[in-house]
Amino acid sequence: MAFGGVDGTGITVAIVDSGVERDHPAVGGKLIRSVRVELGDEDPIVVEDPEAIDVVGHGTACAGIIHGLAPGADLISVRVLGPDNRGKGTIFAAGLEWAIAQGASVINLSLSSKSDALFGVFHEIVDSAYFANVLLVSAANNVPGPSYPSLFASVVSVAAHDIADPWTWFYNPNPPVEFGAYGVDVPVAWKDGGRMVATGNSFAAPHVAGLVTLIRAKHPTASPFEVKAILAAVSNGARPGG
C-alpha cells in the first residue's frame, strides 16, 4: 500500500501562508517552528515569530487539514502575510526559498503570485526545490491569468472536488491542474482557536500535502516525480492501511 501503517512521523511540512496558531487544538502541538517574512530596507528578511500567530486563520486551517491526515508530521509555519503590502510577491518568494533551505520535505502553498515580473524568480525557486528533493503542493487558481508557482510543471497542483472525504482524491490527466481533493464545505480550524466551514482550492491543496507526507514517510527514498506517480497511481478513493 502507498502509505499503510505510517502517520507522517519523521517528515517536516512547511506551511507558507498567514501563520499557524501553535495552540490550536487542530494542530495537535506539532508546530515546531514559526517564522515570518518582513520587508527589510531592500530585501525581504526572515525573522522568528515566537508568538506563532495567524493573522487570518487560513494558515491554521491548512495546518489542521495536514495534521488530520498525517498526525505524526512536524509542522513549520512561514508567515508571508503581514501589515506591509509592498513587495508581497518577493516576500512570498523569500518565504518559499527559506522553507526549501530548511529541509522541509513537503511545502504547502495555498497561495500564488499573479505578478508576471516574478515568473523567472519563482521558476528558479521551484526548480531548486525539485532538485533538493522537496515537494511543493500548490493550490490551483480559479481566476484566469498568471499564477505562480501553481502553473509550473514540477509542483503538485490541486483543485477542489466536493466529495466530503479527505481520503478521496483524483488524478486529472489534463494539466495544468493535476489533482482534485476535498475542498468544498470543509470544516476547518480558524483564527483564535475557532472553526469555520470553508470552500476553495486553498483547502484542497493541504489534503494532498497530507497524503504526500504519508507517501514520503512510507517511501523515504522516492523523489518528487516518483511521489507524484504514486499519488496518481493510487488516486480515486485509496485509503491508508487498505
Place this chain on the structure above:
Amino acid sequence: MADKPRPPIGPEALDVLRRIAIRGEIARRLETESARAVLRSVVDATVALFEAEAASIALYDPTTDRLVFEVAAGEQGQGVIGVAIRPDQGIAGYVFTSGQALALSDVASDPRFGRSVAEKTAYLPRSIVAVPLVDDHGTIGVLEVLDKRSQAAFSLRDIELAAVFARQAAVAIRASRVERDLASLVRATLGDLASSSGGASDAAIEELVQAATERIGGDDDSRLWALVERIARIRKIDPGRLELVSDLLDALVRESERDARARRRVRSGGGTAVRPGTASPGGSVGRDRDR
C-alpha cells in the same frame, strides 16, 4: 458539452446586462467617475444574479497601503462603503494578498470573525465568497459577495462565477484608463462568462452584445440622454454657481414629484379634484406622462 452552442444567459440576465450597458453609457457620457459607475453596476449585477444580501468591491490604494471598499450593493452592503482595512486584515485582506479565491460559511457562529469590519457596518454575514480582482500587473482589489439567500453556503461554481464578475470589474477599471468602448466591455464580459460556462459561440456572443447595447442613446431614451448631457455640462461650471444650479434642480424635481403624486391621486379617484398639470421641463424623463 462545448460542441453544441447554447445561449449563455437567459432573458433576466440579459436585462441585467442591458442595465449595466446603460449605466456604462451614462458613465461614459458624464466622462467622470466612469470606473466607479461600472464597478457599481458590477456589484448590482452580482447581487441580482447571486440573490445575495450584499456585494462589494474593495480596491487597493498604494498611497495609504489600505484596501478601501469603493462600491457596494444590497441593503446590507451600504455601510461598508468607505471602510479601509489593512491588506492583511480579514478575508478581503487574505484574498488580496494571497490571490486565492475562497468561500466561508458558518461565519456568524464564530464571534471573532471579521469583527473590525462588521462593527463598522453593523452587519455580520453567515457566508461569504471573496475573489481577487486581477489585471495584467497583479491583484488590484477584491470582490466580496455576502449571504446567498437560497443557500447556506457558496459553491465552487459560485466562486468561479464571482471570478467572472471580478474580471469584469478589473476590465472596467482598465477601461476607465484607456477609454475602451462600451461594446468591447460587454463583449469581454460575455467572453468570460461563455468560457466559464463552457458554451456559446462567438456569433452568439456578438448577438448578445448587440441585444444589450443596441439603440442605447437612440430616440427611445432621448430624454434620459438629454438629462445626462445637461448634468455633464453642469459638472463643468464654476463651483460657486453649482450650488445655485443644484438648488434650482432640487426645486424642479420636488415640483415634478408633487405633480406626479397629484396625478396618481386623481387617477385612483381619491381626494379632491387636483389640477393634473403636465410634467415640468427638465426635471422629468416623462415616464409618468406616458403612462
